[in-house]
Amino acid sequence: MEQFKPADRIQDLQYFGEFGGVNPSISDSSTYTFLSAKTMFDTFEGNAEGCYLYSRHSSPSNLYLDQALAAMEGTEAANVAASGMGAITCTLLQICGQNDHIVSSRTIYGGTYAFLKNFAPKMGITTSFVDITKLDLVEAAITPQTKVLYCETVSNPLLEVADIAGLSKIAKKHGLLLVVDNTFSPLSVAPAVLGADIVCHSLTKYINGSSDTVGGVTCASRAFIDSMKSVNTGASMLLGPTMDSLRSASVMKNLRTLHIRMKQHSHNALYLATKFEADGLKVVYPGLASHPSHKLYASMINPEYGFGGMMTIDAGSLDKANELMELMQLRNLGYLAVSLGFYKTLFSAPGTSTSSEIPLEEQQGMGLSDGLIRFSIGLDNDIARTYCEMKKCMEEVGVLEKSFA
Numbered sequence: 001m002e003q004f005k006p007a008d009r010i011q012d013l014q015y016f017g018e019f020g021g022v023n024p025s026i027s028d029s030s031t032y033t034f035l036s037a038k039t040m041f042d043t044f045e046g047n048a049e050g051c052y053l054y055s056r057h058s059s060p061s062n063l064y065l066d067q068a069l070a071a072m073e074g075t076e077a078a079n080v081a082a083s084g085m086g087a088i089t090c091t092l093l094q095i096c097g098q099n100d101h102i103v104s105s106r107t108i109y110g111g112t113y114a115f116l117k118n119f120a121p122k123m124g125i126t127t128s129f130v131d132i133t134k135l136d137l138v139e140a141a142i143t144p145q146t147k148v149l150y151c152e153t154v155s156n157p158l159l160e161v162a163d164i165a166g167l168s169k170i171a172k173k174h175g176l177l178l179v180v181d182n183t184f185s186p187l188s189v190a191p192a193v194l195g196a197d198i199v200c201h202s203l204t205k206y207i208n209g210s211s212d213t214v215g216g217v218t219c220a221s222r223a224f225i226d227s228m229k230s231v232n233t234g235a236s237m238l239l240g241p242t243m244d245s246l247r248s249a250s251v252m253k254n255l256r257t258l259h260i261r262m263k264q265h266s267h268n269a270l271y272l273a274t275k276f277e278a279d280g281l282k283v284v285y286p287g288l289a290s291h292p293s294h295k296l297y298a299s300m301i302n303p304e305y306g307f308g309g310m311m312t313i314d315a316g317s318l319d320k321a322n323e324l325m326e327l328m329q330l331r332n333l334g335y336l337a338v339s340l341g342f343y344k345t346l347f348s349a350p351g352t353s354t355s356s357e358i359p360l361e362e363q364q365g366m367g368l369s370d371g372l373i374r375f376s377i378g379l380d381n382d383i384a385r386t387y388c389e390m391k392k393c394m395e396e397v398g399v400l401e402k403s404f405a
């Protein structure tokens with residue numbers, strides 16, 4: 001099979017502004033005029049290609065970003081949303097209703113977990129959470145009511161890898177839709193090419209990359225995206241998680257450098273993971289041979305973009321983790337903050353932050369220890385220098401023994 005080249009596909013799209021500008025003009029309107037009443041009616045019915053009606057439905061700026069993200073994921077179409085959760089919840093609510101069932105990975109983003117566990121049941125949608133790395137357990141959890149298999153390519157925060165091709169086979173066999181959150185691995189992995197039906201992202205993270213907005217997207221078939229936008233029955237249209245045009249134009253400009261950023265994030269994370277593992281720390285990074293899914297992940301990624309910028313280190317206890325993170329922030333090695341994909345390294349203890357929605361006993365069951373620190377490694381120019389400074393911090397707080405070499 002010819003290699004899928006997501007960044008080239010984005011680059012090959014050409015846009016001009018209204019006056020020949022090198023960036024497309026930003027559409028600064030919530031509503032659009034029609035020369036004829038008939039065209040307005042047709043647009044409502046969804047039969048007037050290229051006509052805009054009202055910006056909750058679509059706007060030129062959002063369609064440009066949709067097109068670029070669909071090209072990146074290799075899907076027919078896409079629909080941006082005001083946040084990753086806006087995209088994920090509308091996608092799932094478009095598919096599922098009363099008495100439907102979802103089989104989900106148990107290691108997913110805390111917000112998605114809370115939605116499935118606490119909110120979706122109010123609409124009669126139930127979820128079984130399983131260890132997504134065990135395909136037999138996934139298949140065993142499927143019931144006649146199941147509509148969706150849900151997972152993250154690389155899971156948050158434990159960095160488990162989902163075998164998307166294997167899950168896709170199961171989904172097809174049982175007539176389910178495989179929905180994959182690819183937030184941690186844009187460009188590196190193309191889930192739709194591996195067999196996923198629908199790919200979601202939080203644009204807030206790598207894709208926008210500047211920690212100045214939240215945003216999300218659903219990438220899928222034309223028919224599914226149209227169903228989400230239907231004026232009568234579409235979750236995106238009716239629940240209204242619309243991204244603002246000014247913001248989508250801004251995300252679009254940041255998307256231009258995603259390929260360069262992903263390479264640097266991956267390069268820096270692999271460097272630190274390798275060094276800290278050699279120093280004797282418990283490091284989880286899919287690029288390390290010690291990662292349980294290293295071989296599988298190596299077969300799934302586009303090697304140009306590497307294994308990504310996320311890694312975890314176990315500091316031993318929550319107190320040590322907190323002490324270390326505070327010291328690293330003091331030394332300007334990164335910020336003690338949730339989120340990821342920023343130019344600066346970000347770190348947090350997921351057990352007490354981004355995964356705190358997951359009850360303690362379940363955290364322990366999935367191997368989420370309370371000394372775990374999740375790192376989103378930044379774009380540091382000299383990562384060897386960063387490593388030396390981080391190592392000093394680890395020695396000072398006693399996470400690493402002092403070396404006198």
Ligand SMILES: *Cc1c(COP(=O)(O)O)cnc(C)c1O
Nearest residue numbers: 083084085109183202204214215
């Ligand atoms: C942040 C995140 C989300 C939620 O996205 P928002 O833009 O914050 O709504 C979903 N999935 C993953 C993996 C995330 O990291």
